[in-house]
Amino acid sequence: MNKPLSSKDWFGKSSAGLILGFTLALGAAGLFQRLAGVGDTFFSTKGQFAMWLMSPVWAMTLSFCFMFRSTARAWCWLAVANLAIWAIVLLPGGSHP
Amino acid sequence: MKLPTDLVRMYKEIHGWVGIISGLALFVAFYAGAVTMFETPLQRWASPPPALASAPSLQRTPELVAKALAAHPEAAKGYEIHLKIDSANPARMSWTSARGEEAEHGGGVKHYASLAPDGTLQVATGGPSEVAQFIDVLHQQVGLPFPHEIAMPIMGAIALLYTIALVSGLVVLLPSLVSDLFALRIGKNVKRMWLDVHNVLGLFSLPFHIIMALTAVVFAFHDQFYGAQGMVFGGQERAGRAAMSAAAPPRQSLSPVQLVQRVKAQAPGFTPEVLVYGQGRGGLPSLRVQGSDARHGMRAPTYGMAGIDPETGAITATDYMPGMQDGWSATITSFFALHFGNFGGNAIRWSYFLLGLAGAFLFYTGNLLWVESRRKKERKAGAVEQTRATKILGALTVGVPLGCIAGISLTLAAAKLLGASASYGLHSAIYYAVFLGATAWALSRGAARSGAELTLFAALSMLAIPVSSLLAGSRWFDTASLVLVDTAALALAAMLFLAARTAKKRARQGPRDSVWSHREEGPQPV
Numbered sequence: 001m002n003k004p005l006s007s008k009d010w011f012g013k014s015s016a017g018l019i020l021g022f023t024l025a026l027g028a029a030g031l032f033q034r035l036a037g038v039g040d041t042f043f044s045t046k047g048q049f050a051m052w053l054m055s056p057v058w059a060m061t062l063s064f065c066f067m068f069r070s071t072a073r074a075w076c077w078l079a080v081a082n083l084a085i086w087a088i089v090l091l092p093g094g095s096h097p
Numbered sequence: 098m099k100l101p102t103d104l105v106r107m108y109k110e111i112h113g114w115v116g117i118i119s120g121l122a123l124f125v126a127f128y129a130g131a132v133t134m135f136e137t138p139l140q141r142w143a144s145p146p147p148a149l150a151s152a153p154s155l156q157r158t159p160e161l162v163a164k165a166l167a168a169h170p171e172a173a174k175g176y177e178i179h180l181k182i183d184s185a186n187p188a189r190m191s192w193t194s195a196r197g198e199e200a201e202h203g204g205g206v207k208h209y210a211s212l213a214p215d216g217t218l219q220v221a222t223g224g225p226s227e228v229a230q231f232i233d234v235l236h237q238q239v240g241l242p243f244p245h246e247i248a249m250p251i252m253g254a255i256a257l258l259y260t261i262a263l264v265s266g267l268v269v270l271l272p273s274l275v276s277d278l279f280a281l282r283i284g285k286n287v288k289r290m291w292l293d294v295h296n297v298l299g300l301f302s303l304p305f306h307i308i309m310a311l312t313a314v315v316f317a318f319h320d321q322f323y324g325a326q327g328m329v330f331g332g333q334e335r336a337g338r339a340a341m342s343a344a345a346p347p348r349q350s351l352s353p354v355q356l357v358q359r360v361k362a363q364a365p366g367f368t369p370e371v372l373v374y375g376q377g378r379g380g381l382p383s384l385r386v387q388g389s390d391a392r393h394g395m396r397a398p399t400y401g402m403a404g405i406d407p408e409t410g411a412i413t414a415t416d417y418m419p420g421m422q423d424g425w426s427a428t429i430t431s432f433f434a435l436h437f438g439n440f441g442g443n444a445i446r447w448s449y450f451l452l453g454l455a456g457a458f459l460f461y462t463g464n465l466l467w468v469e470s471r472r473k474k475e476r477k478a479g480a481v482e483q484t485r486a487t488k489i490l491g492a493l494t495v496g497v498p499l500g501c502i503a504g505i506s507l508t509l510a511a512a513k514l515l516g517a518s519a520s521y522g523l524h525s526a527i528y529y530a531v532f533l534g535a536t537a538w539a540l541s542r543g544a545a546r547s548g549a550e551l552t553l554f555a556a557l558s559m560l561a562i563p564v565s566s567l568l569a570g571s572r573w574f575d576t577a578s579l580v581l582v583d584t585a586a587l588a589l590a591a592m593l594f595l596a597a598r599t600a601k602k603r604a605r606q607g608p609r610d611s612v613w614s615h616r617e618e619g620p621q622p623v
Contacts, residue, residue, distance in 0.1 A: 004103035005101070005103040005104050005106075005107040006103070006107055007107045007110040007111050007114075010111065022325075026325050026326065026329060029322075029326055030326075030329065030330055033326075033330060045416065045423070045425035045426045045428075045429055046425050047326075048425075048429045049425060049428060049429060050326065051315070051319060051322045051323055051326060052315055052429065052432055054315075054322050055311045055312075055314040055315045055318075055322075056311050058257075058314070059256075059257060059260040059310065059311060059314055060260070060264075062257055062260070062261060063260050063261045063263075063264035063265070064264065066107060066108065066111060066265075067104065
């Protein structure tokens with residue numbers, strides 16, 4: 001299993017980082033909205049902060065997704081991370097914080 | 098620091114590829130961005146002396162507004178009263194006639210109004226130069242001549258590649274950080290020297306680059322981010338946008354003199370620069386004051402703002418008012434301010450200017466290293482001649498940056514030579530003609546010969562800036578400190594002349610198989 005890391009499978013890993021990284025970032029924004037109690041207008045200053053939060057989460061996921069051993073692992077682990085964050089955002093009390 | 102070798106090797110390859118894809122666009126973004134740090138002074142430098150009568154005093158401004166609104170009722174929808182008059186703001190009153198999409202992006206025709214000595218209304222369309230604005234847009238769109246909505250997602254993709262490049266570059270540098278950091282090996286091994294320069298620049302300006310990368314991602318994708326949030330979490334975007342409808346000008350409003358006094362009393366340290374009159378919901382008058390405060394970061398590149406009650410002059414909206422924001426607003430504003438470098442006055446502006454130029458140089462050295470490593474790899478594989486791809490990339494590495502430098506310089510110089518006829522479109526045409534010309538020249542002549550030639554060309558273009566000032570005369574200088582523009586151009590021109598000499602020397606004496614080599618007496622390729 002300890003196959004050395006290589007840039008050969010960049011496409012699979014980076015598409016996982018691009019797609020699941022975006023949903024992860026959206027989940028992070030949702031989590032912040034829940035915790036900070038952002039109301040109806042997401043253009044409020046707290047809503048703007050939630051939007052800003054998406055950039056580092058997305059960009060960092062995309063930058064570090066190459067460290068997964070394989071494409072399959074990248075998709076699996078990022079899916080698990082998505083599930084975890086979206087479970088907290090969506091499950092108790094519905095999608096409207 | 099020890100890192101697994103396979104990890105470092107992988108990130109080294111990724112660094113090379115994302116760097117070579119995004120490097121040239123980033124060069125243009127950083128060079129134009131560095132120039133944009135002085136957008137306001139450049140606009141003054143490039144603007145012709147005003148054609149209108151000199152602005153009436155603030156006391157007489159209500160008379161000007163009444164006459165202008167009587168003659169141009171459409172201006173009641175929104176107009177500005179300028180408290181600071183200079184060649185970039187040549188009139189006391191201005192308004193823009195633009196609709197919908199145009200107005201969103203600051204387009205439309207701008208009108209300026211003044212009073213002649215006999216008290217009659219004077220209105221002129223167009224006035225201050227738009228060259229500084231053109232360079233700003235060039236910066237925002239990483240040099241792409243496409244419409245905004247096409248260029249921005251491309252810019253965003255470049256910004257994402259740029260973050261990958263930062264992370265991967267750091268991973269590659271970490272293992273040898275301690276031994277390489279303060280080593281700047283200037284000597285026989287030119288590639289080693291460029292690598293050292295690249296590492297030092299990259300590491301020491303890393304915080305600056307992280308800020309730029311992450312904010313640029315937001316600037317590119319904020320509509321998509323808000324859209325996705327709205328889709329998933331519901332809620333409306335804004336509390337209802339101010340509806341624009343024609344109605345009578347505000348009555349019982351305080352005069353500009355009184356308003357300025359009230360604002361200064363409430364916000365000491367804040368310098369009000371523009372009063373923006375508009376109409377809010379239901380045609381009710383709305384008023385905003387724009388200004389600057391060097392003690393704080395500001396939301397817009399050159400100003401902060403506050404909502405004012407036109408009847409009492411009380412500050413009512415402080416979300417974007419420097420020094421009066423709550424914690425969340427101040428945090429959001431700090432993200433913008435860190436990108437714009439608009440806090441702390443001129444010291445920070447100069448620092449950002451230098452960091453921006455250093456950033457541009459970082460991408461340039463990155464491209465040089467890529468081309469150089471390709472050559473070594475190809476040599477090992479047995480190729481004596483440079484491959485086509487390496488030749489093209491070498492040529493682009495020379496043509497794009499130098500074309501960008503020359504294009505910006507010449508379009509700036511053109512502002513003074515063309516005077517009032519220099520439109521936004523004309524500035525754009527001049528820039529792209531020079532830029533594409535230089536790139537084509539580099540591709541047809543090869544990196545080695547064009548390197549020296551185009552550097553000389555860029556130096557001469559830079560020199561055109563002070564020359565245009567001399568030709569236009571001192572009437573264009575509404576303040577003596579604008580000479581700094583010409584002085585900075587002279588200094589940059591001198592550096593480019595030196596670089597041109599070195600490039601020529603290397604083409605003659607450097608290793609013959611290098612893309613930078615051009616020897617007249619060498620054997621002709623078969």
